[in-house]
Amino acid sequence: MQTGFIGLGNLGLPIAENLSGIHKGLYVYNRTAAKAQPLADKGAVICTTVQELAAKCDVVFSIVSDDAALRHITEGPEGIAAHLKAGGIHISMSTILPATAAALDAVHQQHGSHYLSCPVMGRPEAARARKLNIMASGRPEAVNTIKPLLTDCGAAGIWEYGSDVKAAPLAKLCTNYLILSSVAAMAEGIHLARQGGIDAAQWMNMLTQTIFNAPIYNSYGSALLKEAYLPAGFGLKLALKDVNLVLQQSAATQGNMPVGKTVQELLQQAVAAGLGDHDVTAVAQIIIKNE
Incomplete structure:
Protein backbone atom coordinates (compact mmCIF):
# COMPACT_ATOMS: atom_id res chain seq x y z
CA MET A 1 0.00 0.00 0.00
CA ASP A 164 -18.99 4.21 14.88
CA VAL A 165 -16.40 6.81 13.84
CA LYS A 166 -17.71 9.11 16.60
CA ALA A 167 -16.62 6.73 19.38
CA ALA A 168 -12.83 7.10 19.38
CA PRO A 169 -12.95 10.93 19.20
CA LEU A 170 -15.25 10.95 22.22
CA ALA A 171 -12.91 8.63 24.11
CA LYS A 172 -10.02 11.00 23.27
CA LEU A 173 -11.89 14.07 24.49
CA CYS A 174 -12.70 12.32 27.78
CA THR A 175 -9.05 11.30 28.09
CA ASN A 176 -7.67 14.78 27.43
CA TYR A 177 -10.14 16.26 29.90
CA LEU A 178 -8.74 14.02 32.63
CA ILE A 179 -5.17 14.92 31.64
CA LEU A 180 -5.86 18.66 31.70
CA SER A 181 -7.74 18.61 34.98
CA SER A 182 -4.98 16.45 36.50
CA VAL A 183 -2.27 18.89 35.39
CA ALA A 184 -4.16 21.81 36.95
CA ALA A 185 -4.72 19.87 40.20
CA MET A 186 -1.07 18.79 40.39
CA ALA A 187 0.09 22.36 39.79
CA GLU A 188 -2.09 23.55 42.67
CA GLY A 189 -0.96 20.69 44.93
CA ILE A 190 2.73 21.35 44.24
CA HIS A 191 2.29 25.05 44.93
CA LEU A 192 0.39 24.31 48.14
CA ALA A 193 3.17 21.98 49.30
CA ARG A 194 5.87 24.55 48.57
CA GLN A 195 3.95 27.36 50.25
CA GLY A 196 3.54 25.21 53.34
CA GLY A 197 7.26 24.51 53.53
CA ILE A 198 7.52 20.85 52.54
CA ASP A 199 9.66 19.43 49.75
CA ALA A 200 7.26 19.17 46.79
CA ALA A 201 9.58 16.82 44.90
CA GLN A 202 9.71 14.45 47.89
CA TRP A 203 5.92 14.57 48.16
CA MET A 204 5.41 13.89 44.43
CA ASN A 205 7.98 11.08 44.60
CA MET A 206 5.93 9.44 47.34
CA LEU A 207 2.71 9.77 45.31
CA THR A 208 4.13 8.48 42.05
CA GLN A 209 5.54 5.42 43.83
CA THR A 210 2.25 4.68 45.62
CA ILE A 211 -1.34 5.73 44.95
CA PHE A 212 -0.59 7.88 41.86
CA ASN A 213 1.86 5.54 40.15
CA ALA A 214 0.73 6.36 36.60
CA PRO A 215 2.42 7.79 33.49
CA ILE A 216 0.42 11.05 33.60
CA TYR A 217 1.47 11.83 37.16
CA ASN A 218 5.06 10.75 36.52
CA SER A 219 5.61 12.75 33.32
CA TYR A 220 3.54 15.86 34.02
CA GLY A 221 4.48 15.90 37.71
CA SER A 222 8.17 15.87 36.76
CA ALA A 223 7.66 18.69 34.25
CA LEU A 224 5.76 20.77 36.80
CA LEU A 225 8.51 20.33 39.40
CA LYS A 226 11.21 21.29 36.88
CA GLU A 227 9.10 24.19 35.56
CA ALA A 228 10.10 22.88 32.12
CA TYR A 229 7.66 24.85 29.99
CA LEU A 230 9.66 25.03 26.74
CA PRO A 231 9.78 23.38 24.33
CA ALA A 232 6.14 22.35 24.54
CA GLY A 233 5.20 18.70 24.34
CA PHE A 234 1.50 19.55 24.58
CA GLY A 235 1.06 23.25 23.93
CA LEU A 236 -1.29 25.47 25.93
CA LYS A 237 -3.15 26.71 22.83
CA LEU A 238 -3.89 23.13 21.83
CA ALA A 239 -4.87 22.29 25.40
CA LEU A 240 -7.35 25.17 25.41
CA LYS A 241 -8.70 24.00 22.05
CA ASP A 242 -9.25 20.55 23.52
CA VAL A 243 -11.03 21.71 26.66
CA ASN A 244 -13.22 23.94 24.48
CA LEU A 245 -14.16 20.82 22.48
CA VAL A 246 -14.86 18.91 25.70
CA LEU A 247 -17.28 21.58 26.88
CA GLN A 248 -18.84 21.86 23.42
CA GLN A 249 -19.44 18.10 23.42
CA SER A 250 -20.85 18.29 26.95
CA ALA A 251 -23.27 21.03 25.91
CA ALA A 252 -24.37 18.96 22.90
CA THR A 253 -25.42 16.18 25.27
CA GLN A 254 -26.98 18.56 27.85
CA GLY A 255 -24.13 17.90 30.27
CA ASN A 256 -22.62 20.09 32.97
CA MET A 257 -18.91 20.18 33.76
CA PRO A 258 -18.14 22.75 36.46
CA VAL A 259 -14.57 21.49 36.94
CA GLY A 260 -14.08 21.58 33.18
CA LYS A 261 -15.17 25.22 33.10
CA THR A 262 -12.63 26.08 35.79
CA VAL A 263 -9.86 24.37 33.80
CA GLN A 264 -11.01 26.24 30.68
CA GLU A 265 -10.79 29.56 32.54
CA LEU A 266 -7.24 28.81 33.75
CA LEU A 267 -6.10 27.90 30.24
CA GLN A 268 -7.76 30.99 28.78
CA GLN A 269 -5.86 33.15 31.28
CA ALA A 270 -2.60 31.39 30.39
CA VAL A 271 -3.05 31.95 26.66
CA ALA A 272 -4.05 35.58 27.27
CA ALA A 273 -0.86 36.00 29.31
CA GLY A 274 1.22 35.04 26.26
CA LEU A 275 1.91 31.43 27.26
CA GLY A 276 0.10 29.82 24.34
CA ASP A 277 3.25 28.29 22.83
CA HIS A 278 4.44 26.97 26.19
CA ASP A 279 3.72 23.50 27.52
CA VAL A 280 0.36 23.00 29.22
CA THR A 281 2.21 22.70 32.54
CA ALA A 282 2.85 26.46 32.33
CA VAL A 283 -0.71 26.81 33.67
CA ALA A 284 1.12 26.63 37.01
CA GLN A 285 2.27 30.21 36.44
CA ILE A 286 -1.35 31.37 36.33
CA ILE A 287 -2.19 29.44 39.49
CA ILE A 288 0.67 31.15 41.33
CA LYS A 289 -0.17 34.55 39.85
CA ASN A 290 -3.82 34.29 40.94
CA GLU A 291 -3.00 33.91 44.63
Missing part, protein backbone atom coordinates in the same frame (compact mmCIF):
# COMPACT_ATOMS: atom_id res chain seq x y z
CA GLN A 2 1.24 3.48 -0.88
CA THR A 3 1.11 5.54 2.30
CA GLY A 4 1.00 9.28 2.92
CA PHE A 5 1.26 11.49 6.00
CA ILE A 6 -0.15 15.00 6.47
CA GLY A 7 0.75 17.19 9.45
CA LEU A 8 4.29 17.39 10.85
CA GLY A 9 3.79 19.19 14.14
CA ASN A 10 5.25 18.24 17.52
CA LEU A 11 3.53 14.86 17.52
CA GLY A 12 3.08 14.30 13.79
CA LEU A 13 6.79 14.50 12.99
CA PRO A 14 7.99 11.67 15.27
CA ILE A 15 5.05 9.49 14.19
CA ALA A 16 5.90 10.12 10.52
CA GLU A 17 9.57 9.38 11.27
CA ASN A 18 8.55 6.02 12.74
CA LEU A 19 6.55 5.22 9.60
CA SER A 20 9.27 6.44 7.27
CA GLY A 21 11.82 4.21 8.93
CA ILE A 22 9.76 1.17 7.94
CA HIS A 23 7.94 2.31 4.79
CA LYS A 24 10.43 3.71 2.33
CA GLY A 25 9.03 6.30 -0.06
CA LEU A 26 6.45 7.63 2.41
CA TYR A 27 4.63 10.59 0.85
CA VAL A 28 4.49 13.62 3.16
CA TYR A 29 2.83 17.01 3.12
CA ASN A 30 2.98 19.87 5.57
CA ARG A 31 1.70 23.41 5.21
CA THR A 32 5.17 24.64 6.24
CA ALA A 33 7.23 22.64 3.75
CA ALA A 34 10.54 23.07 5.61
CA LYS A 35 9.28 20.81 8.39
CA ALA A 36 9.17 17.92 5.90
CA GLN A 37 12.86 18.17 5.00
CA PRO A 38 14.15 15.87 7.80
CA LEU A 39 11.87 13.17 6.42
CA ALA A 40 12.99 13.81 2.84
CA ASP A 41 16.57 13.33 4.01
CA LYS A 42 15.49 9.83 5.14
CA GLY A 43 13.84 8.91 1.85
CA ALA A 44 10.33 10.34 2.14
CA VAL A 45 8.78 12.09 -0.87
CA ILE A 46 7.58 15.65 -0.27
CA CYS A 47 4.29 16.58 -1.96
CA THR A 48 3.40 20.20 -2.64
CA THR A 49 -0.38 19.83 -2.18
CA VAL A 50 -2.85 17.61 -0.34
CA GLN A 51 -4.38 16.69 -3.69
CA GLU A 52 -1.02 15.45 -5.04
CA LEU A 53 -0.41 13.30 -1.96
CA ALA A 54 -3.92 11.80 -1.81
CA ALA A 55 -3.89 10.83 -5.48
CA LYS A 56 -0.75 8.74 -4.94
CA CYS A 57 -1.93 6.90 -1.84
CA ASP A 58 -3.98 3.94 -0.68
CA VAL A 59 -3.71 5.11 2.94
CA VAL A 60 -3.37 8.67 4.21
CA PHE A 61 -2.61 9.57 7.82
CA SER A 62 -3.47 13.06 9.02
CA ILE A 63 -2.76 14.79 12.32
CA VAL A 64 -3.63 18.47 12.17
CA SER A 65 -4.39 21.07 14.81
CA ASP A 66 -8.17 21.29 14.91
CA ASP A 67 -11.54 20.48 13.32
CA ALA A 68 -11.32 23.35 10.82
CA ALA A 69 -7.87 22.26 9.60
CA LEU A 70 -9.05 18.67 9.22
CA ARG A 71 -12.12 19.73 7.25
CA HIS A 72 -9.93 21.92 5.05
CA ILE A 73 -7.61 19.08 4.03
CA THR A 74 -10.41 16.51 3.68
CA GLU A 75 -13.37 18.24 2.02
CA GLY A 76 -13.70 20.09 -1.27
CA PRO A 77 -12.33 19.60 -4.77
CA GLU A 78 -8.70 19.63 -3.58
CA GLY A 79 -9.18 17.52 -0.45
CA ILE A 80 -8.22 14.00 0.55
CA ALA A 81 -11.66 12.51 -0.02
CA ALA A 82 -11.92 13.67 -3.64
CA HIS A 83 -8.51 12.29 -4.63
CA LEU A 84 -7.75 9.27 -2.44
CA LYS A 85 -7.60 6.05 -4.45
CA ALA A 86 -10.88 4.10 -4.68
CA GLY A 87 -11.31 2.05 -1.52
CA GLY A 88 -8.53 4.03 0.14
CA ILE A 89 -8.39 4.76 3.87
CA HIS A 90 -7.99 8.10 5.62
CA ILE A 91 -6.66 7.63 9.17
CA SER A 92 -7.43 10.76 11.19
CA MET A 93 -5.29 11.06 14.33
CA SER A 94 -6.43 14.55 15.39
CA THR A 95 -8.36 15.42 18.55
CA ILE A 96 -11.73 16.58 17.19
CA LEU A 97 -15.46 16.60 17.88
CA PRO A 98 -17.33 13.33 17.25
CA ALA A 99 -19.72 15.26 14.98
CA THR A 100 -16.80 16.31 12.77
CA ALA A 101 -15.73 12.67 12.39
CA ALA A 102 -19.27 11.71 11.36
CA ALA A 103 -19.41 14.49 8.75
CA LEU A 104 -16.06 13.53 7.23
CA ASP A 105 -17.00 9.85 7.20
CA ALA A 106 -20.03 10.78 5.10
CA VAL A 107 -17.84 12.74 2.68
CA HIS A 108 -15.52 9.76 2.24
CA GLN A 109 -18.45 7.42 1.66
CA GLN A 110 -19.63 9.67 -1.17
CA HIS A 111 -16.22 9.24 -2.82
CA GLY A 112 -15.93 5.48 -2.28
CA SER A 113 -13.24 5.60 0.39
CA HIS A 114 -13.03 5.01 4.14
CA TYR A 115 -12.56 7.35 7.09
CA LEU A 116 -11.22 6.02 10.39
CA SER A 117 -10.94 7.79 13.73
CA CYS A 118 -7.57 6.97 15.30
CA PRO A 119 -6.69 9.67 17.85
CA VAL A 120 -3.36 9.32 19.62
CA MET A 121 -2.61 9.22 23.32
CA GLY A 122 0.97 10.19 24.15
CA ARG A 123 3.46 13.05 24.03
CA PRO A 124 6.24 13.35 21.40
CA GLU A 125 8.70 11.48 23.62
CA ALA A 126 6.24 8.56 23.79
CA ALA A 127 6.06 8.55 19.99
CA ARG A 128 9.86 8.38 19.72
CA ALA A 129 9.93 5.54 22.25
CA ARG A 130 7.11 3.74 20.36
CA LYS A 131 4.92 3.82 23.47
CA LEU A 132 1.84 5.50 22.01
CA ASN A 133 -1.69 4.28 22.59
CA ILE A 134 -4.09 4.71 19.69
CA MET A 135 -7.88 4.62 19.94
CA ALA A 136 -9.62 3.36 16.80
CA SER A 137 -13.18 3.31 15.52
CA GLY A 138 -14.74 2.87 12.11
CA ARG A 139 -15.45 0.05 9.68
CA PRO A 140 -13.96 -3.10 11.28
CA GLU A 141 -12.49 -4.43 8.01
CA ALA A 142 -10.70 -1.12 7.42
CA VAL A 143 -9.41 -1.03 11.02
CA ASN A 144 -8.05 -4.56 10.64
CA THR A 145 -6.31 -3.55 7.41
CA ILE A 146 -4.42 -0.66 8.98
CA LYS A 147 -3.54 -2.15 12.39
CA PRO A 148 0.00 -3.05 11.27
CA LEU A 149 0.48 0.55 10.14
CA LEU A 150 -0.61 1.81 13.55
CA THR A 151 2.03 -0.40 15.14
CA ASP A 152 4.57 0.98 12.66
CA CYS A 153 3.55 4.49 13.78
CA GLY A 154 4.73 3.68 17.29
CA ALA A 155 1.60 2.25 18.91
CA ALA A 156 2.29 0.05 21.92
CA GLY A 157 -1.47 -0.41 22.27
CA ILE A 158 -4.45 -0.21 19.91
CA TRP A 159 -7.80 0.25 21.64
CA GLU A 160 -10.88 -0.44 19.50
CA TYR A 161 -14.19 1.33 20.10
CA GLY A 162 -16.38 -0.30 17.45
CA SER A 163 -17.71 0.70 14.05
Whole structure:
Protein backbone atom coordinates (compact mmCIF):
# COMPACT_ATOMS: atom_id res chain seq x y z
CA MET A 1 0.00 0.00 0.00
CA GLN A 2 1.24 3.48 -0.88
CA THR A 3 1.11 5.54 2.30
CA GLY A 4 1.00 9.28 2.92
CA PHE A 5 1.26 11.49 6.00
CA ILE A 6 -0.15 15.00 6.47
CA GLY A 7 0.75 17.19 9.45
CA LEU A 8 4.29 17.39 10.85
CA GLY A 9 3.79 19.19 14.14
CA ASN A 10 5.25 18.24 17.52
CA LEU A 11 3.53 14.86 17.52
CA GLY A 12 3.08 14.30 13.79
CA LEU A 13 6.79 14.50 12.99
CA PRO A 14 7.99 11.67 15.27
CA ILE A 15 5.05 9.49 14.19
CA ALA A 16 5.90 10.12 10.52
CA GLU A 17 9.57 9.38 11.27
CA ASN A 18 8.55 6.02 12.74
CA LEU A 19 6.55 5.22 9.60
CA SER A 20 9.27 6.44 7.27
CA GLY A 21 11.82 4.21 8.93
CA ILE A 22 9.76 1.17 7.94
CA HIS A 23 7.94 2.31 4.79
CA LYS A 24 10.43 3.71 2.33
CA GLY A 25 9.03 6.30 -0.06
CA LEU A 26 6.45 7.63 2.41
CA TYR A 27 4.63 10.59 0.85
CA VAL A 28 4.49 13.62 3.16
CA TYR A 29 2.83 17.01 3.12
CA ASN A 30 2.98 19.87 5.57
CA ARG A 31 1.70 23.41 5.21
CA THR A 32 5.17 24.64 6.24
CA ALA A 33 7.23 22.64 3.75
CA ALA A 34 10.54 23.07 5.61
CA LYS A 35 9.28 20.81 8.39
CA ALA A 36 9.17 17.92 5.90
CA GLN A 37 12.86 18.17 5.00
CA PRO A 38 14.15 15.87 7.80
CA LEU A 39 11.87 13.17 6.42
CA ALA A 40 12.99 13.81 2.84
CA ASP A 41 16.57 13.33 4.01
CA LYS A 42 15.49 9.83 5.14
CA GLY A 43 13.84 8.91 1.85
CA ALA A 44 10.33 10.34 2.14
CA VAL A 45 8.78 12.09 -0.87
CA ILE A 46 7.58 15.65 -0.27
CA CYS A 47 4.29 16.58 -1.96
CA THR A 48 3.40 20.20 -2.64
CA THR A 49 -0.38 19.83 -2.18
CA VAL A 50 -2.85 17.61 -0.34
CA GLN A 51 -4.38 16.69 -3.69
CA GLU A 52 -1.02 15.45 -5.04
CA LEU A 53 -0.41 13.30 -1.96
CA ALA A 54 -3.92 11.80 -1.81
CA ALA A 55 -3.89 10.83 -5.48
CA LYS A 56 -0.75 8.74 -4.94
CA CYS A 57 -1.93 6.90 -1.84
CA ASP A 58 -3.98 3.94 -0.68
CA VAL A 59 -3.71 5.11 2.94
CA VAL A 60 -3.37 8.67 4.21
CA PHE A 61 -2.61 9.57 7.82
CA SER A 62 -3.47 13.06 9.02
CA ILE A 63 -2.76 14.79 12.32
CA VAL A 64 -3.63 18.47 12.17
CA SER A 65 -4.39 21.07 14.81
CA ASP A 66 -8.17 21.29 14.91
CA ASP A 67 -11.54 20.48 13.32
CA ALA A 68 -11.32 23.35 10.82
CA ALA A 69 -7.87 22.26 9.60
CA LEU A 70 -9.05 18.67 9.22
CA ARG A 71 -12.12 19.73 7.25
CA HIS A 72 -9.93 21.92 5.05
CA ILE A 73 -7.61 19.08 4.03
CA THR A 74 -10.41 16.51 3.68
CA GLU A 75 -13.37 18.24 2.02
CA GLY A 76 -13.70 20.09 -1.27
CA PRO A 77 -12.33 19.60 -4.77
CA GLU A 78 -8.70 19.63 -3.58
CA GLY A 79 -9.18 17.52 -0.45
CA ILE A 80 -8.22 14.00 0.55
CA ALA A 81 -11.66 12.51 -0.02
CA ALA A 82 -11.92 13.67 -3.64
CA HIS A 83 -8.51 12.29 -4.63
CA LEU A 84 -7.75 9.27 -2.44
CA LYS A 85 -7.60 6.05 -4.45
CA ALA A 86 -10.88 4.10 -4.68
CA GLY A 87 -11.31 2.05 -1.52
CA GLY A 88 -8.53 4.03 0.14
CA ILE A 89 -8.39 4.76 3.87
CA HIS A 90 -7.99 8.10 5.62
CA ILE A 91 -6.66 7.63 9.17
CA SER A 92 -7.43 10.76 11.19
CA MET A 93 -5.29 11.06 14.33
CA SER A 94 -6.43 14.55 15.39
CA THR A 95 -8.36 15.42 18.55
CA ILE A 96 -11.73 16.58 17.19
CA LEU A 97 -15.46 16.60 17.88
CA PRO A 98 -17.33 13.33 17.25
CA ALA A 99 -19.72 15.26 14.98
CA THR A 100 -16.80 16.31 12.77
CA ALA A 101 -15.73 12.67 12.39
CA ALA A 102 -19.27 11.71 11.36
CA ALA A 103 -19.41 14.49 8.75
CA LEU A 104 -16.06 13.53 7.23
CA ASP A 105 -17.00 9.85 7.20
CA ALA A 106 -20.03 10.78 5.10
CA VAL A 107 -17.84 12.74 2.68
CA HIS A 108 -15.52 9.76 2.24
CA GLN A 109 -18.45 7.42 1.66
CA GLN A 110 -19.63 9.67 -1.17
CA HIS A 111 -16.22 9.24 -2.82
CA GLY A 112 -15.93 5.48 -2.28
CA SER A 113 -13.24 5.60 0.39
CA HIS A 114 -13.03 5.01 4.14
CA TYR A 115 -12.56 7.35 7.09
CA LEU A 116 -11.22 6.02 10.39
CA SER A 117 -10.94 7.79 13.73
CA CYS A 118 -7.57 6.97 15.30
CA PRO A 119 -6.69 9.67 17.85
CA VAL A 120 -3.36 9.32 19.62
CA MET A 121 -2.61 9.22 23.32
CA GLY A 122 0.97 10.19 24.15
CA ARG A 123 3.46 13.05 24.03
CA PRO A 124 6.24 13.35 21.40
CA GLU A 125 8.70 11.48 23.62
CA ALA A 126 6.24 8.56 23.79
CA ALA A 127 6.06 8.55 19.99
CA ARG A 128 9.86 8.38 19.72
CA ALA A 129 9.93 5.54 22.25
CA ARG A 130 7.11 3.74 20.36
CA LYS A 131 4.92 3.82 23.47
CA LEU A 132 1.84 5.50 22.01
CA ASN A 133 -1.69 4.28 22.59
CA ILE A 134 -4.09 4.71 19.69
CA MET A 135 -7.88 4.62 19.94
CA ALA A 136 -9.62 3.36 16.80
CA SER A 137 -13.18 3.31 15.52
CA GLY A 138 -14.74 2.87 12.11
CA ARG A 139 -15.45 0.05 9.68
CA PRO A 140 -13.96 -3.10 11.28
CA GLU A 141 -12.49 -4.43 8.01
CA ALA A 142 -10.70 -1.12 7.42
CA VAL A 143 -9.41 -1.03 11.02
CA ASN A 144 -8.05 -4.56 10.64
CA THR A 145 -6.31 -3.55 7.41
CA ILE A 146 -4.42 -0.66 8.98
CA LYS A 147 -3.54 -2.15 12.39
CA PRO A 148 0.00 -3.05 11.27
CA LEU A 149 0.48 0.55 10.14
CA LEU A 150 -0.61 1.81 13.55
CA THR A 151 2.03 -0.40 15.14
CA ASP A 152 4.57 0.98 12.66
CA CYS A 153 3.55 4.49 13.78
CA GLY A 154 4.73 3.68 17.29
CA ALA A 155 1.60 2.25 18.91
CA ALA A 156 2.29 0.05 21.92
CA GLY A 157 -1.47 -0.41 22.27
CA ILE A 158 -4.45 -0.21 19.91
CA TRP A 159 -7.80 0.25 21.64
CA GLU A 160 -10.88 -0.44 19.50
CA TYR A 161 -14.19 1.33 20.10
CA GLY A 162 -16.38 -0.30 17.45
CA SER A 163 -17.71 0.70 14.05
CA ASP A 164 -18.99 4.21 14.88
CA VAL A 165 -16.40 6.81 13.84
CA LYS A 166 -17.71 9.11 16.60
CA ALA A 167 -16.62 6.73 19.38
CA ALA A 168 -12.83 7.10 19.38
CA PRO A 169 -12.95 10.93 19.20
CA LEU A 170 -15.25 10.95 22.22
CA ALA A 171 -12.91 8.63 24.11
CA LYS A 172 -10.02 11.00 23.27
CA LEU A 173 -11.89 14.07 24.49
CA CYS A 174 -12.70 12.32 27.78
CA THR A 175 -9.05 11.30 28.09
CA ASN A 176 -7.67 14.78 27.43
CA TYR A 177 -10.14 16.26 29.90
CA LEU A 178 -8.74 14.02 32.63
CA ILE A 179 -5.17 14.92 31.64
CA LEU A 180 -5.86 18.66 31.70
CA SER A 181 -7.74 18.61 34.98
CA SER A 182 -4.98 16.45 36.50
CA VAL A 183 -2.27 18.89 35.39
CA ALA A 184 -4.16 21.81 36.95
CA ALA A 185 -4.72 19.87 40.20
CA MET A 186 -1.07 18.79 40.39
CA ALA A 187 0.09 22.36 39.79
CA GLU A 188 -2.09 23.55 42.67
CA GLY A 189 -0.96 20.69 44.93
CA ILE A 190 2.73 21.35 44.24
CA HIS A 191 2.29 25.05 44.93
CA LEU A 192 0.39 24.31 48.14
CA ALA A 193 3.17 21.98 49.30
CA ARG A 194 5.87 24.55 48.57
CA GLN A 195 3.95 27.36 50.25
CA GLY A 196 3.54 25.21 53.34
CA GLY A 197 7.26 24.51 53.53
CA ILE A 198 7.52 20.85 52.54
CA ASP A 199 9.66 19.43 49.75
CA ALA A 200 7.26 19.17 46.79
CA ALA A 201 9.58 16.82 44.90
CA GLN A 202 9.71 14.45 47.89
CA TRP A 203 5.92 14.57 48.16
CA MET A 204 5.41 13.89 44.43
CA ASN A 205 7.98 11.08 44.60
CA MET A 206 5.93 9.44 47.34
CA LEU A 207 2.71 9.77 45.31
CA THR A 208 4.13 8.48 42.05
CA GLN A 209 5.54 5.42 43.83
CA THR A 210 2.25 4.68 45.62
CA ILE A 211 -1.34 5.73 44.95
CA PHE A 212 -0.59 7.88 41.86
CA ASN A 213 1.86 5.54 40.15
CA ALA A 214 0.73 6.36 36.60
CA PRO A 215 2.42 7.79 33.49
CA ILE A 216 0.42 11.05 33.60
CA TYR A 217 1.47 11.83 37.16
CA ASN A 218 5.06 10.75 36.52
CA SER A 219 5.61 12.75 33.32
CA TYR A 220 3.54 15.86 34.02
CA GLY A 221 4.48 15.90 37.71
CA SER A 222 8.17 15.87 36.76
CA ALA A 223 7.66 18.69 34.25
CA LEU A 224 5.76 20.77 36.80
CA LEU A 225 8.51 20.33 39.40
CA LYS A 226 11.21 21.29 36.88
CA GLU A 227 9.10 24.19 35.56
CA ALA A 228 10.10 22.88 32.12
CA TYR A 229 7.66 24.85 29.99
CA LEU A 230 9.66 25.03 26.74
CA PRO A 231 9.78 23.38 24.33
CA ALA A 232 6.14 22.35 24.54
CA GLY A 233 5.20 18.70 24.34
CA PHE A 234 1.50 19.55 24.58
CA GLY A 235 1.06 23.25 23.93
CA LEU A 236 -1.29 25.47 25.93
CA LYS A 237 -3.15 26.71 22.83
CA LEU A 238 -3.89 23.13 21.83
CA ALA A 239 -4.87 22.29 25.40
CA LEU A 240 -7.35 25.17 25.41
CA LYS A 241 -8.70 24.00 22.05
CA ASP A 242 -9.25 20.55 23.52
CA VAL A 243 -11.03 21.71 26.66
CA ASN A 244 -13.22 23.94 24.48
CA LEU A 245 -14.16 20.82 22.48
CA VAL A 246 -14.86 18.91 25.70
CA LEU A 247 -17.28 21.58 26.88
CA GLN A 248 -18.84 21.86 23.42
CA GLN A 249 -19.44 18.10 23.42
CA SER A 250 -20.85 18.29 26.95
CA ALA A 251 -23.27 21.03 25.91
CA ALA A 252 -24.37 18.96 22.90
CA THR A 253 -25.42 16.18 25.27
CA GLN A 254 -26.98 18.56 27.85
CA GLY A 255 -24.13 17.90 30.27
CA ASN A 256 -22.62 20.09 32.97
CA MET A 257 -18.91 20.18 33.76
CA PRO A 258 -18.14 22.75 36.46
CA VAL A 259 -14.57 21.49 36.94
CA GLY A 260 -14.08 21.58 33.18
CA LYS A 261 -15.17 25.22 33.10
CA THR A 262 -12.63 26.08 35.79
CA VAL A 263 -9.86 24.37 33.80
CA GLN A 264 -11.01 26.24 30.68
CA GLU A 265 -10.79 29.56 32.54
CA LEU A 266 -7.24 28.81 33.75
CA LEU A 267 -6.10 27.90 30.24
CA GLN A 268 -7.76 30.99 28.78
CA GLN A 269 -5.86 33.15 31.28
CA ALA A 270 -2.60 31.39 30.39
CA VAL A 271 -3.05 31.95 26.66
CA ALA A 272 -4.05 35.58 27.27
CA ALA A 273 -0.86 36.00 29.31
CA GLY A 274 1.22 35.04 26.26
CA LEU A 275 1.91 31.43 27.26
CA GLY A 276 0.10 29.82 24.34
CA ASP A 277 3.25 28.29 22.83
CA HIS A 278 4.44 26.97 26.19
CA ASP A 279 3.72 23.50 27.52
CA VAL A 280 0.36 23.00 29.22
CA THR A 281 2.21 22.70 32.54
CA ALA A 282 2.85 26.46 32.33
CA VAL A 283 -0.71 26.81 33.67
CA ALA A 284 1.12 26.63 37.01
CA GLN A 285 2.27 30.21 36.44
CA ILE A 286 -1.35 31.37 36.33
CA ILE A 287 -2.19 29.44 39.49
CA ILE A 288 0.67 31.15 41.33
CA LYS A 289 -0.17 34.55 39.85
CA ASN A 290 -3.82 34.29 40.94
CA GLU A 291 -3.00 33.91 44.63
